Amino acid sequence: MMKNILKKGLVLLCASAMLAGSAFSAFAASDGDKYLSLGADLSDSEKSTVLKLLGVDGDELDQYTVLTVTNDEEHKYLDDYISQDQIGTMALSSVLVEKTEEGSGLNVETYNISYCTKGMYANALTTAGVTDANVTVAGPYEISGTAALIGAAKAFSESKGVSVDEKALDSALDEMITTGDLEEALDADPESVESLIAELKKEVAEGNIDLSDTDAVRQTIEELASKYNIQLTSDQLQKIIDLLEKISNLDLNIDNLSQQVQNLTNKLEDMGVTTEQAKSWFQKFLDWLRSLLS
Secondary structure, three states, X not given: OHHHHHHHHHHXXXXXXXXXXXXXXXXXXXOOOEEEEEEOOOOHHHHHHHHHHHOOOHHHHHHOEEEEEOHHHHHHHHOOOOOHHHHOOOOOOEEEEEEOOOOOOEEEEEXXXXXXXXXXXXXXXXXXXXXXXXXXXXXXXXXXXXXXXXXXXXXXXXXXXXXXXXXXXXXXXXXXXXXXXXXXXXXXXXXXXXXXXXXXXXXXXXXOOOOOOHHHHHHHHHHHHHHOOOOOOHHHHHHHHHHHHHHOOOOOOHHHHHHHHHHHHHHHHHOOOOHHHHHHHHHHHHHHHHHHHO
């Protein structure tokens, strides 16, 4: 019970971190590739700590587009997923987004983030439409980091000169909370859970999963989960199905999803699952899916 309470508290703090960029109060317009989102309630000392962790010189903020996010904005995006008490009254999370060359993919680093993993960020940011960027998330002290996803998505949208896709952002936040809950509940490596979600998203985006056939979808998820030695309860299966249905309405980039799957496959290889084993299983899985749809 205490573990769950602590975890939920961390989710809220994570959520605060992701929201770090939602208030578009731009202090300075830089050369267009460095975007800094800061929690509005950081004290001077906390701000100094965060900037140091992000590798930002406080005397050179004019080289960045600086955004802030308020606690009201945290509630706007997070109330559907986390209790108001857990969200609290302080916006502290911060994120640095630096655009990189096209095709370079996402690179995520975290400091003082205790709940959200780098893989969770990368997966959810891909869903939110963030591509080709270095994303660094930091808290003034140990926080969960959930809100940083929103800060990163907002900052990236600002860098592209477009409005944030609210549906994509909501789906990304839903994905992060769902993934975090699964990682907490399952006896599995976080990378395995993140790989499961990433591959399922890719299959949905490619039209290989018919979400109108609930029984087939459940079987597909269970088959893929077995690749990572994950056993899901009925409730967990349903949460994943609900998430996939939401994601299916987004215009996801197949290349970005494929790259994310490959990145996670590389991590699994480092854990002892060879690339050839992963590719062999995945090909069998695709063949089996095609047999269902033929």
